[in-house]
Amino acid sequence: MPGLYPVTFGEIELLRDLDRQDGWVLSKDGVPQSYVDLQDPTYLDFEYVQLMADVIDVLPEGPLSCVHVGGGACTIPRYVATTRPGSRHIVIEPDGLLVNLIREQLDLRSVPRLKVLVMDGREGAARVWDSSADLVVLDAFAGATMPVELATAEYMGDLARVLRASGTLLVNLADGKGLAFARRLTATVQDTFGHVALLSEPGVLRGRRFGNLILAASRTALPVDLLTRRAAGGxxxxxxxxxxxxxxxxxxxxxxxxxxPVLAPVPPPAVFG
Structure with a gap:
């Protein structure tokens, strides 16, 4: 049901997509957090999620063992569960009431082989076994801001520990004019992983507007030529x-x-206004 719902860290609004019968938007403080189509999990409405899917799609075929830091409505776990049957998912999400809401209202129980750890990103990652994941997706925001404690070299080292030698890290970040935070976070990821690519819309990469950027990283070579073509063709x-x-x-x-003392960038009011 659409409406406002109290969660552990504030209030969530569920909004129905008037253009798609089974499409839903999860919003917090006026900031869209997730979009899911309950009948077609391969439909990805947000552009940055489409870019993450581009990276996932070029990984070696077959099921994936995934860790997702930041739950929301579990858009990417639903996508991977559909496109790569047999995949396993650990979702780390600190808001237990949000998890319950998604289970009850957005059919989270339909996603097979999914386990939720209700804890913050650093505590949750520390609970995951070494070399157990093919894919780690870091998509954690407090409103429209990435928690800085999840952007440090120490945390990237812990995520590298969780990943298998050939595993891939995906990071969703947001930045605006000057891209100072994006540059530092890219340097942080490069410090841990030998192979890194950054994907985004040209206007965001030039610092002309606030928006999302996707980092893909691995200790083995990324298929950058294929990623370049897929990103440009979307x-x-x-x-x-x-x-x-x-x-x-x-x-x-x-x-x-x-x-x-690093501050993650906050979007101008007009971005979501």
């Missing part, structure tokens, strides 16, 4: 930076360390 006509282009983007930015 509706967003996104770019994929890697190699020398990504080095120029980072421009010597320093990795983020635990305890540093």
């Amino acid at each position: 509706l967003t006509q996104a770019r994929c930076l890697h190699g020398d282009a990504l080095t120029r983007f980072v421009a010597g930015a320093a990795p983020i360390r635990d305890g540093e």
Whole structure:
């Protein structure tokens, strides 16, 4: 049912998509957090989620063992469960009432082989076994802001511990003019993983508007040529930076360390207004 629902960390609004009978938007404080189509989990409404799916689709065929830091409405677990039957999912989400809401209202029980850990991202990742995941998806936001404690070199090291040697990390971040946070977070991921690519819409990459950027990282080579073609061929006509282009983007930015007074960017009011 559409409406406002109290959760552990505030209030969530469920909104029906008037253009799709089974489409739902989960929103918090006026910021859209997740979109799901209950009958077609392969329909991805948000552009940045489409880019994450582009990366997932080029991974080796077959089921994946996945860890998702940040639950929301579990859009990516639903997508992977549909496109790669037999996949396993651990979802780390600190808001237990939100998890209950998604179970009851958005049919989370229909996603097979999914386990939820109700704890914060750092505590939850520490509970996951070494070398147990093919894919880690870090998509955790407090409203429209990424928690800085999930953007540090120390945390990236813990996610690398969870991943198998050939595993892939996906990070959703948001930034605006100057892209200072995006550069530092990219440097942080590069400090841990040898192979990194950054995907986003050209206007966001140029710092012309606030928006989402996707980092893909692995200790083995990424299929960057294929990713570049897939990103450019989508509706967003996104770019994929890697190699020398990504080095120029980072421009010597320093990795983020635990305890540093780093502020994650907050979107201008007009972005969601």
